[in-house]
Amino acid sequence: MEKKQDIRVHPITRVIDDINRIFFKMGFTLVDGPELETEYYNFDALNVPKDHPARDMQDTFWIKPSKDFAGVERRLMTTQTSAMQIHYMEKNKPPLAIICPGKTYRHEATDATHEMQFQQFEGLFVDKNISLATLKSVLNKFFDEFFEKDIEVRFRPSYFPFVEPGAEIDISCFKCKGEAGCPVCHGTGWIEIMGAGVVHPKVLNTMGINPNEWRGFAFGGSVERLAMLKYGIDDIRLFYSGDLRLVNQF
Numbered sequence: 458m459e460k461k462q463d464i465r466v467h468p469i470t471r472v473i474d475d476i477n478r479i480f481f482k483m484g485f486t487l488v489d490g491p492e493l494e495t496e497y498y499n500f501d502a503l504n505v506p507k508d509h510p511a512r513d514m515q516d517t518f519w520i521k522p523s524k525d526f527a528g529v530e531r532r533l534m535t536t537q538t539s540a541m542q543i544h545y546m547e548k549n550k551p552p553l554a555i556i557c558p559g560k561t562y563r564h565e566a567t568d569a570t571h572e573m574q575f576q577q578f579e580g581l582f583v584d585k586n587i588s589l590a591t592l593k594s595v596l597n598k599f600f601d602e603f604f605e606k607d608i609e610v611r612f613r614p615s616y617f618p619f620v621e622p623g624a625e626i627d628i629s630c631f632k633c634k635g636e637a638g639c640p641v642c643h644g645t646g647w648i649e650i651m652g653a654g655v656v657h658p659k660v661l662n663t664m665g666i667n668p669n670e671w672r673g674f675a676f677g678g679s680v681e682r683l684a685m686l687k688y689g690i691d692d693i694r695l696f697y698s699g700d701l702r703l704v705n706q707f
């Protein structure tokens with residue numbers, strides 16, 4: 458007798474699949490990139506100054522250079538997926554729309570919401586005649602479909618070196634309408650979800666894209682955070698514990 462195969466898909470893989478599927482439907486191209494990166498792609502090309510505290514702030518895993526690589530630019534484990542955008546813009550001219558999920562590394566203490574290795578996803582689109590309203594409608598569409606609910610999106614001003622202006626993105630709570638005691642939004646009705654902004658003209662210039670002619674929008678967030686929200690998981694460390702009691706629920 459043929460045994461029926463029991464296929465389980467890890468929640469992180471599910472979320473990455475959802476991200477790719479939803480953005481692919483909106484016309485985005487899926488882009489992959491290296492986990493071992495040079496300082497140029499991870500920081501310099503993204504307008505992070507040499508002495509900027511972000512290089513320490515992110516507590517980067519720098520790779521010890523071996524004798525064989527004397528004189529070669531120092532390397533690090535990617536601290537964010539934005540470097541993939543630079544690789545892509547070097548080879549492709551606008552208009553463009555890409556989505557890049559990938560592993561990132563930061564040397565920090567682990568707790569219920571922090572891991573040293575985690576997954577980010579990053580989106581970028583460069584076109585003429587687009588505005589923040591375009592970014593808002595793209596994100597709105599994504600969250601509506603991801604949470605299978607009518608989700609509202611709001612922007613709050615923030616700072617990231619590679620965008621100007623930058624924004625924190627909040628979404629309306631998918632569990633309640635701002636009720637006291639809600640474990641997801643803590644009664645505020647809003648959930649902090651990702652960062653976004655208008656691509657800094659310096660970054661476009663570095664890539665040979667004329668910022669007077671083209672506008673770029675970028676957004677990025679944590680895959681684990683989306684998975685924790687969607688599936689009600691309260692400790693990020695569970696994803697990488699190898700505990701089958703977690704995976705067997707999916």
Ligand SMILES: [Zn+2]
Pocket residue numbers: 630631632633634635636639640641642643644645646
């Ligand atoms: Zn709520």
